[in-house]
Amino acid sequence: MTTHRVSLLAVAGALAAALSAPGPAVAAEPNLPMPSPEALYRSAVRTVEPKREGTGEQFCWNAAWSMRLFVQAYEAWGESSWLDWGVKYYDYCVGKMATGPDGYKGWIGPMGRAAWADVHVGDAILLDRMLEFSELVLKDPALKAKYAEPANRYVQVARKHLIEKWDRRGTWREDGPYGAYVSFNRYCEPGKLDQWKALPEGQTEKQGLTLPFNKQNDVAQCCLKLYRITGEKLYLDKAQKIFAYMRSRFQYVADKDYYVWNYWEPFGPWDVDLAKKTTRHWMNVHGYRNYQAGEIGQIAEAYHTGIVFTPLDIERIVNTNLKVMWNQDKADPKYVNSNALLPQPVLTPEQRKAQEEAERNNPYAKEGRAGTLWTALDDFSQPVRDLEAVRMARPSRNSHAQIGRAYYYKVTLKTPASPARRYAPDAKVEQAPVSSCLSLTVATVMPQAIGDKPSVVLCKSRIDNDLEVAVWSADGKDKKFVLHKGKIEGGTDGLVGIFILQWDGADPATKARLPKGNYRMRWTVPDGYREFPVVIP
Numbered sequence: 260m261t262t263h264r265v266s267l268l269a270v271a272g273a274l275a276a277a278l279s280a281p282g283p284a285v286a287a288e289p290n291l292p293m294p295s296p297e298a299l300y301r302s303a304v305r306t307v308e309p310k311r312e313g314t315g316e317q318f319c320w321n322a323a324w325s326m327r328l329f330v331q332a333y334e335a336w337g338e339s340s341w342l343d344w345g346v347k348y349y350d351y352c353v354g355k356m357a358t359g360p361d362g363y364k365g366w367i368g369p370m371g372r373a374a375w376a377d378v379h380v381g382d383a384i385l386l387d388r389m390l391e392f393s394e395l396v397l398k399d400p401a402l403k404a405k406y407a408e409p410a411n412r413y414v415q416v417a418r419k420h421l422i423e424k425w426d427r428r429g430t431w432r433e434d435g436p437y438g439a440y441v442s443f444n445r446y447c448e449p450g451k452l453d454q455w456k457a458l459p460e461g462q463t464e465k466q467g468l469t470l471p472f473n474k475q476n477d478v479a480q481c482c483l484k485l486y487r488i489t490g491e492k493l494y495l496d497k498a499q500k501i502f503a504y505m506r507s508r509f510q511y512v513a514d515k516d517y518y519v520w521n522y523w524e525p526f527g528p529w530d531v532d533l534a535k536k537t538t539r540h541w542m543n544v545h546g547y548r549n550y551q552a553g554e555i556g557q558i559a560e561a562y563h564t565g566i567v568f569t570p571l572d573i574e575r576i577v578n579t580n581l582k583v584m585w586n587q588d589k590a591d592p593k594y595v596n597s598n599a600l601l602p603q604p605v606l607t608p609e610q611r612k613a614q615e616e617a618e619r620n621n622p623y624a625k626e627g628r629a630g631t632l633w634t635a636l637d638d639f640s641q642p643v644r645d646l647e648a649v650r651m652a653r654p655s656r657n658s659h660a661q662i663g664r665a666y667y668y669k670v671t672l673k674t675p676a677s678p679a680r681r682y683a684p685d686a687k688v689e690q691a692p693v694s695s696c697l698s699l700t701v702a703t704v705m706p707q708a709i710g711d712k713p714s715v716v717l718c719k720s721r722i723d724n725d726l727e728v729a730v731w732s733a734d735g736k737d738k739k740f741v742l743h744k745g746k747i748e749g750g751t752d753g754l755v756g757i758f759i760l761q762w763d764g765a766d767p768a769t770k771a772r773l774p775k776g777n778y779r780m781r782w783t784v785p786d787g788y789r790e791f792p793v794v795i796p
Contacts, residue, residue: 292661299329300344306321307322313357313368315366317369318355320381325659326388331666333345342392346406349388353413359452360454365381367447367452379474379478380470383480386420390414393410393414422482431497434526440474468539471522472505473557477557480498480560483561483564506568511575515578516582522544522550524701527706528705528715533715537759538717542757544597544629546629550629551597551633552634556635558576565680565688567688579597581642584597594630596630603721637667638674638681644671651663651668694781694789696789702782702789707791708796720784721751721756725745726745728758728760730742730781742767743758
């Protein structure tokens, strides 16, 4: 397989032509009655008001469900009453924060029966919505005159009780150009927030585990907004590292020019059980459709801010949704998983029985339920907008649907679909090289820089394969030596088909360490190969 290097100027032009090509005419803006902002506020509070002491991650997911609607409704109808009730709701949620033993605040509550904690994603999904309000207000002089105080207050909460807090708690990791958060390993006893304790029995399986991509990206989205509001580059740098981590794990498939990616992949050796030759978490496309759909919105935000993703990346993601997932029926569109076209293993009756048992025990292991239209691509693709119009044509009395419908007609459709970046129109992002392979869904080296301790070299295959693992020169032209050659067993289960070895930077035949510099790890199978950059410091 060849490495793809293209002119981004040419890609941008092609993407503008292909993805913004006129589609079926969108119906004129229908009658869009405005719901009551007070009713939305009261409904939201009623829904999330804790039934017991403490809040916790589940409170945050429930509270986030309605939070973005206040800004979206304001942008659709221009009525400032939406922002008034939005502030009341944001302040209600901030008022539910509690102070932990280290003085930092968070939405602290049950994490199992024996432990209370706050978590990265809980903080991020609520503060991201508040920062959306802050960014809207602080760039508009008229809004700033009225709402500057709460807008600036939410910025300060995010700076201190999200980014500073989780960095001070030691949960941030870096590896070359990549960065990621790991779960915190301290909890409080229920209702007692004056002292950290070690994780209770039965919950240590998540201790120090790298967070899945969607949760990493939720924090990164807050960083992007903090950067755009404050201009402080440290926030942009952190978001850059998080999204670069995700992008480095994309699987490229050349025949339809598209990407696939997993819900979680390991970031460091702490995510791997070397004794059992497996990972501490399953690796696959998430079984529920809202996960990848949400990640598309996060990718779009990074693209608009001018980091990591290129027009070619966006084009390939659109291809995933429209060439792979969609059934090509405009009147009755249906969607399959983004990994639906990847190879399927031939299973013996015993293997089939084992897979069915694994799927019963792990609802996320079953493939086939993650397909949906990725509406966050509507900034870039007219065909996506046309498919979205099918859904928007159905009237609803639900306030969430009414606001979403109004936002689509009154905001989304006012700007033509194009590859233009909203916040960084002149950004230049280098296209990361890719290699094409259908059957290898994971390929990584941890850490990327080969230091005093051996790095973990890991891949995962969907099917039984002949596998070669070798070190190549940085330009991919010179094979330095082979680390492994043999068979790998495959499987679609998230913990099956994993192959792990360790490498210390030396030629296994001569024991001589490679000279310092950049190289590539390459995993080759009959249907292609995957690569990952490695560095000898």
